[in-house]
Amino acid sequence: MDSAVSRRSNIKIAVGAIVCEESTLKGHITIGSRTVVHPRASIIAEAGPIIIGEGNIVEEMAVIANRLPAGAPEPASTPVMIIGNFNVFETDSRCEALKVGDNNILEMKASVSREVELTNGCVVGAACSLTEPETVSENTIIFGSQCQRREMNDKPYPQVGQIDYLTRVFPNYHHLRKPNMKIVKEPAI
Amino acid sequence: MAYLFQPDYVRYVCSCGSVKPVSKIYFCRHCLKVRCGYCVCHEVDSHYCSNCMENLPSPEVRLKKNKCSNCFECPCCFQTLSTRAAPAPVRAGGNPSVEDTKSLAKPPPKKVYYLSCSFCRWTSRDAGIPDQFVATGGWPEQENPHLARIVALLEYHKILASRERQQSERKKFHPKRTYMQFEKFAMSSVMVRKRAGLCPLPQSQQSDYPQPAVASEEVEELSPDIFTQPLDITKITTLEQRLKHPDVQAEEINQLRPQHKQFLMKRSQRCRVCEHNVCKPEYSPQSIKFKIQLAAFYHIPEVRIVTCEPLRIGQTSELLLKLCNPTQHQTQIMLFPLSTSITPTTVTAAGTKEVDRENMQLGCESPNLLPSLVRQITVTEDPKPLKLSPQAEIILPESILILPPRDDAAEYDDTGDTHNFQDDPKLVVWRKGNKAVIRLLVKPNEDEQIEEGKEITVGFVMQYGYVNTIATLEHKEPQKLDLKIKLFLSIGKLVGST
Ligand SMILES: [Zn+2]
Ligand SMILES: [Zn+2]
Ligand SMILES: [Zn+2]
Ligand SMILES: [Zn+2]
Numbered sequence: 001m002d003s004a005v006s007r008r009s010n011i012k013i014a015v016g017a018i019v020c021e022e023s024t025l026k027g028h029i030t031i032g033s034r035t036v037v038h039p040r041a042s043i044i045a046e047a048g049p050i051i052i053g054e055g056n057i058v059e060e061m062a063v064i065a066n067r068l069p070a071g072a073p074e075p076a077s078t079p080v081m082i083i084g085n086f087n088v089f090e091t092d093s094r095c096e097a098l099k100v101g102d103n104n105i106l107e108m109k110a111s112v113s114r115e116v117e118l119t120n121g122c123v124v125g126a127a128c129s130l131t132e133p134e135t136v137s138e139n140t141i142i143f144g145s146q147c148q149r150r151e152m153n154d155k156p157y158p159q160v161g162q163i164d165y166l167t168r169v170f171p172n173y174h175h176l177r178k179p180n181m182k183i184v185k186e187p188a189i
Numbered sequence: 190m191a192y193l194f195q196p197d198y199v200r201y202v203c204s205c206g207s208v209k210p211v212s213k214i215y216f217c218r219h220c221l222k223v224r225c226g227y228c229v230c231h232e233v234d235s236h237y238c239s240n241c242m243e244n245l246p247s248p249e250v251r252l253k254k255n256k257c258s259n260c261f262e263c264p265c266c267f268q269t270l271s272t273r274a275a276p277a278p279v280r281a282g283g284n285p286s287v288e289d290t291k292s293l294a295k296p297p298p299k300k301v302y303y304l305s306c307s308f309c310r311w312t313s314r315d316a317g318i319p320d321q322f323v324a325t326g327g328w329p330e331q332e333n334p335h336l337a338r339i340v341a342l343l344e345y346h347k348i349l350a351s352r353e354r355q356q357s358e359r360k361k362f363h364p365k366r367t368y369m370q371f372e373k374f375a376m377s378s379v380m381v382r383k384r385a386g387l388c389p390l391p392q393s394q395q396s397d398y399p400q401p402a403v404a405s406e407e408v409e410e411l412s413p414d415i416f417t418q419p420l421d422i423t424k425i426t427t428l429e430q431r432l433k434h435p436d437v438q439a440e441e442i443n444q445l446r447p448q449h450k451q452f453l454m455k456r457s458q459r460c461r462v463c464e465h466n467v468c469k470p471e472y473s474p475q476s477i478k479f480k481i482q483l484a485a486f487y488h489i490p491e492v493r494i495v496t497c498e499p500l501r502i503g504q505t506s507e508l509l510l511k512l513c514n515p516t517q518h519q520t521q522i523m524l525f526p527l528s529t530s531i532t533p534t535t536v537t538a539a540g541t542k543e544v545d546r547e548n549m550q551l552g553c554e555s556p557n558l559l560p561s562l563v564r565q566i567t568v569t570e571d572p573k574p575l576k577l578s579p580q581a582e583i584i585l586p587e588s589i590l591i592l593p594p595r596d597d598a599a600e601y602d603d604t605g606d607t608h609n610f611q612d613d614p615k616l617v618v619w620r621k622g623n624k625a626v627i628r629l630l631v632k633p634n635e636d637e638q639i640e641e642g643k644e645i646t647v648g649f650v651m652q653y654g655y656v657n658t659i660a661t662l663e664h665k666e667p668q669k670l671d672l673k674i675k676l677f678l679s680i681g682k683l684v685g686s687t
Contacts, residue, residue, distance in 0.1 A: 123310060140423060143309040144266055150442055151423040153315040 012181045014054075018167050021175035023058075027066070030181075032056070032085070036166045039174055041089075048078040053085040053102075055163055062089040062106075065096050069114065084120070086158035093124075101138075103155045121155025199492050201485065202675035203228060206573030215467035216488040217460040218659055221533055221672060223485060224467055228570070229458040236452040237474035240269045244474050245452075256449035259325060263306035264316075264430060264445035270304040272324055273312075277301045304328070304447050316446055331446045333436045341399040457481075490514050490522060490592065490653050492676060495626055499684040500581070500645050505630045508583075508647075508680055514592035514623040518656040522592065524585045524629075525650040531673040577677055579648040580639055584630040588613040595623045633683060641685055648677045 011025050016033035019025070023037045027045025031037065032054040041058040043050055044065040058064060066081040084102040089095055093106035096113050101120040106112060110124040115133030118124075122136045125143035130136070139152040170176065197210040205228035215224045236250040237243060238257035245253070261270040277299035301320035304313040313328075314320070321327045333339065424442050431438040439445050457469040469481040491513045498506035514520045591610050599622040612620065619626040631647050633639060650673050657668045
């Protein structure tokens with residue numbers, strides 16, 4: 001009981017966020033308003049806290065992890081993972097990048113490693129993986145079996161309709177974690 | 190069925206000499222021979238668009254350059270583009286009062302359409318193509334930069350064709366006249382004049398001849414900044430993207446334009462010897478069924494490798510094979526060494542007789558109803574010599590294996606009907622329905638220098654009983670035949686020597 005309370009208190013969920021009970025949340029996590037975390041999604045803050053912004057969708061089997069690579073020395077300062085607003089982490093995608101901007105999409109089975117920085121409006125296509133350290137410039141799409149790259153004309157639209165739908169539907173079918181954090185400021189959109 | 194697409198461990202030798210898995214070969218029921226994609230005639234039945242399923246007659250297809258006029262392909266990843274609707278941008282300016290009264294009277298549900306790729310998210314907006322106000326059509330066509338040259342060459346070839354036609358028609362009317370002889374041998378009038386000792390006429394009639402292409406060694410210089418400017422790989426096209434549209438070969442991503450989708454075709458395959466179809470799909474593009482599908486796995490017993498013990502030189506290993514009878518008739522299987530002749534035989538009262546359907550069938554009842562002018566002339570080739578040689582000896586049984594006919598209901602029957610076959614217990618390991626597992630012994634050749642880890646192949650001739658249900662002039666009743674086919678099996682890698 002005591003451990004459950006302390007585990008709970010590490011997780012801050014803003015009012016308006018939909019976080020399913022069946023999701024796996026470990027460590028210090030802050031989840032912003034209107035963010036939807038599906039059942040069976042995992043957010044694992046092992047090496048340091050994870051701060052997730054507003055309007056993100058984390059689909060089932062997606063993993064967001066702040067995790068040190070195996071055998072890496074303990075860093076001097078605690079690494080903080082910051083995820084911006086209106087990102088979509090599709091089914092079975094894996095994000096370990098410490099910095100994720102806004103309006104990015106990780107498609108099914110996409111994988112982004114720790115040393116990668118996603119700026120804004122990037123799309124990592126289905127089954128594409130980024131493993132080498134780099135900063136992905138804005139509106140880049142990575143697609144296909146050869147991980148081809150192109151700069152898009154426009155960033156992907158925020159999935160507002162989908163967020164609204166999930167916000168309406170999830171409470172009817174799933175147990176939710178209770179929000180425990182008041183909104184400090186008005187949401188951007 | 191997934192195993193049909195796996196690596197070819199068991200391969201059958203086609204009558205043309207090529208070696209293929211059972212899923213890739215046909216069985217011509219008329220010549221009773223195995224045929225494959227190399228030794229049949231391929232005929233185009235119909236052209237269709239795989240996206241909108243439109244089906245066009247071939248002259249129209251030629252006119253449209255084998256491309257669908259409605260569907261587009263992503264120039265970036267080659268998937269089909271879909272049309273997306275978006276609300277039209279509100280246009281400011283003009284006469285506000287008139288606009289306001291109009292919009293109050295009836296709100297115009299204005300929409301614009303653009304093309305979008307759902308895979309790589311390329312849109313027609315990326316290419317700077319203006320949005321359209323109608324959902325279908327109206328997209329600007331990309332002009333081929335070499336159009337003028339192509340048209341000139343086409344025109345010229347049309348002239349050549351008509352001249353040739355005129356000549357051959359003249360030939361037809363006066364085939365024996367000696368003075369026409371020169372034209373018969375395609376001599377030009379210039380040559381005729383030369384022969385007659387006259388000086389050639391000045392060449393004036395050749396003005397319609399287009400300028401011939403001139404090969405040039407000079408290549409455009411690279412701009413010097415190619416060595417200094419950092420390369421932005423997100424903005425240049427790949428080789429594949431360029432070669433997909435050889436007429437334009439855009440170098441930059443933003444020069445890519447949506448391309449019309451290419452038609453696919455349905456084709457039928459015809460046996461070259463007896464001219465019967467071995468495969469004919471249904472005409473409709475929506476249908477995935479066949480009118481005729483004489484695939485070998487409906488007629489020839491299928492052989493699968495169950496297990497093979499590790500192979501060592503000079504040591505016998507056990508090889509388990511599963512045989513399956515796909516036909517509606519009982520079959521008896523015997524295995525022979527590779528050197529056996531594979532001519533089909535039939536057992537009659539007089540004894541075993543060789544059957545050669547191929548020569549018997551030829552010319553007597555050709556199913557090809559097209560007039561002989563239109564019909565494709567079939568060219569039959571002699572079979573290629575087989576280059577495969579087995580690296581292991583296989584000890585073949587002398588007893589016969591009988592497989593009952595296929596019975597789809599028996600698959601769900603667990604009562605274990607054993608059919609009471611008098612099986613050789615040394616040969617048959619397991620049996621159920623129309624399937625049986627047999628045990629053979631293999632021994633990698635000692636005299637050959639085989640390296641460790643090398644794939645070992647064995648081969649044998651399989652004789653199987655086949656019931657021919659096609660009534661012919663001589664045989665009205667189903668005819669029982671013993672057919673033979675050569676098989677090669679990759680049974681595993683050599684582990685070492687003893
Ligand atoms: Zn063949
Ligand atoms: Zn089409
Ligand atoms: Zn595409
Ligand atoms: Zn045939």
